[in-house]
Amino acid sequence: ILNVEQSPQSLHVQEGDSTNFTCSFPSSNFYALHWYRWETAKSPEALFVMTLNGDEKKKGRISATLNTKEGYSYLYIKGSQPEDSATYLCAFDYGGSQGNLIFGKGTKLSVKP
């Protein structure tokens, strides 16, 4: 059974703090790793799709790294803002199509002003 683990489950930080989350996935049959940001009452939105070991991607204050050999990805948020409050989902693609995406349960981030 393929399993994707995200930690922590939830996180409460103060505005201005930097933070990071972990996504662990099987190190075999890797095809791609997706990160999504899901605000309450809205649609999940893609942040990154990563395919190569050692990949680092950045979008504003958010960045992600990928280690396919050991099966983990980190998502970093620098200088958290209240608008960063959301659930961050990662999804592991093991088969080369989005029909094979396995989602983690997410990390819920709350940023207090």
Next chain:
Amino acid sequence: DADVTQTPRNRITKTGKRIMLECSQTKGHDRMYWYRQDPGLGLRLIYYSFDVKDINKGEISDGYSVSRQAQAKFSLSLESAIPNQTALYFCATSVIGRTGELFFGEGSRLTVL
């Protein structure tokens, strides 16, 4: 206007009733998906379609059926709803390709009494 539109957004129904959730998209994507979100669980794939003539079962297809009426439309049916199908349902689309991210609708919250 949203690129991926789901109707209804909220629905309360009774056990045994037939329910249809509809999804339409203006993104021109060939691939469409139905996911289910339950508290404490990751998004789970119900059905997916890579084009109008291609329908595939996902991880949890029992109790559900789908119809791909056109490239832009993908409907999910619950033939005889049961309480454990109470969940948040998401439709999503994507392009073909390894780095194709998912584009989600805003979700349909279904409650089966």
